[in-house]
Amino acid sequence: MSKFWSPLVRELKPYVPGEQPKMQRLVKLNTNENPYGPSPRVLEVIRQQADDSLRLYPDPESERLRGVIGDYYGVSPEQVFVGNGSDEVLAHIFQGLLKQDRPILFPDITYSFYPVYCGLYGVDSRLVPLNEDFGINPEDYRVPNGGVIFPNPNAPTGRFLPLDDVEQIVAGNPDSVVVVDEAYVDFGGDSAIALVDRYPNLLVTQTLSKARSLAGLRVGFAVGHRDLVEALNRVKNSFNSYPLDRLAQAGAVAAFEDQTWFEHTRKQVIAERERVTSALEKMGFEVLPSAANFIFCQHGSVSGDTLAARLRERGIIVRHFDKPRIDNFLRITIGTDGQNDELLWALGELTG
Numbered sequence: 359m360s361k362f363w364s365p366l367v368r369e370l371k372p373y374v375p376g377e378q379p380k381m382q383r384l385v386k387l388n389t390n391e392n393p394y395g396p397s398p399r400v401l402e403v404i405r406q407q408a409d410d411s412l413r414l415y416p417d418p419e420s421e422r423l424r425g426v427i428g429d430y431y432g433v434s435p436e437q438v439f440v441g442n443g444s445d446e447v448l449a450h451i452f453q454g455l456l457k458q459d460r461p462i463l464f465p466d467i468t469y470s471f472y473p474v475y476c477g478l479y480g481v482d483s484r485l486v487p488l489n490e491d492f493g494i495n496p497e498d499y500r501v502p503n504g505g506v507i508f509p510n511p512n513a514p515t516g517r518f519l520p521l522d523d524v525e526q527i528v529a530g531n532p533d534s535v536v537v538v539d540e541a542y543v544d545f546g547g548d549s550a551i552a553l554v555d556r557y558p559n560l561l562v563t564q565t566l567s568k569a570r571s572l573a574g575l576r577v578g579f580a581v582g583h584r585d586l587v588e589a590l591n592r593v594k595n596s597f598n599s600y601p602l603d604r605l606a607q608a609g610a611v612a613a614f615e616d617q618t619w620f621e622h623t624r625k626q627v628i629a630e631r632e633r634v635t636s637a638l639e640k641m642g643f644e645v646l647p648s649a650a651n652f653i654f655c656q657h658g659s660v661s662g663d664t665l666a667a668r669l670r671e672r673g674i675i676v677r678h679f680d681k682p683r684i685d686n687f688l689r690i691t692i693g694t695d696g697q698n699d700e701l702l703w704a705l706g707e708l709t710g
């Protein structure tokens with residue numbers, strides 16, 4: 359605390375990202391990165407792009423990238439907004455669309471950045487408890503609100519809400535913006551982008567950090583009605599007109615163009631997720647059904663914080679949240695088959 363801090367900064371409770379340890383040879387399964395690396399074509403394009411043109415500003419509107427994303431999802435480029443990671447896109451959404459007179463709704467167990475944006479932008483919120491099985495009940499979102507946001511699949515649970523239920527929430531809230539944060543959708547869910555042309559209040563966000571393995575490049579996007587996208591452009595152009603640098607724009611285009619790599623790596627992650635899930639169940643873990651690149655699980659007799667600490671001693675880092683309802687759970691990112699083997703071996707010893 360310093361006397362120079364503004365009253366707002368004094369009150370902020372910033373997001374704490376999963377640790378990025380400096381140690382070598384770690385099995386790092388704590389921040390839901392993709393273990394397989396980006397498409398080689400993305401790397402080639404980024405290398406080519408690292409030339410004299412870097413003295414020039416990038417395209418502020420990222421037109422080519424918005425066109426490629428629009429083609430991929432069958433929407434027009436005017437329905438696509440891109441930003442520096444989906445976290446930045448979400449920040450603009452909170453400021454430009456979710457800051458209303460009424461409180462917004464989101465699940466009690468969800469992406470922990472949402473309450474942080476509420477603090478930063480002065481957005482009122484009301485937590486809607488997940489049901490006993492950690493699922494979202496669409497009926498719970500039929501109360502007056504200033505907006506709705508939830509991830510699908512949800513984080514950190516990994517549970518996917520079927521598209522019919524998503525539609526029920528969107529259709530039941532015609533006067534509020536409903537944001538579906540699909541950071542993990544490519545690992546097993548159907549995208550609500552299929553619904554955007556029917557619902558002017560629906561905005562879907564995605565990221566290239568997970569299934570396209572580009573967390574380090576920082577590219578995310580939102581798709582929705584052009585009026586919603588225009589709100590985001592107004593915020594962006596009042597904040598930073600060049601959120602995506604030249605390398606990020608070129609690399610992101612190449613990532614969408616290499617469909618083969620995308621399909622291959624995401625299927626590997628899905629297959630490994632199923633393998634890890636059944637192995638853990640045999641060890642006495644309860645594993646929530648996951649449509650993401652991570653699983654959320656608890657053991658019948660050894661506590662989550664003990665397991666996280668013991669795994670760490672063996673150089674295996676997973677995420678444990680010290681929060682009500684989920685403090686016995688571990689969130690474990692699916693790694694390469696070798697990393698998953700190390701994890702399973704260690705958990706077998708710790709719980710056996």
Ligand code: PMP
Nearest residue numbers: 443444445469509541565567578
């Ligand atoms: N939404 C959810 C649910 C996430 O877990 C994450 C990753 N922490 C993000 C959005 C943001 O991802 P990025 O900024 O890398 O696009």
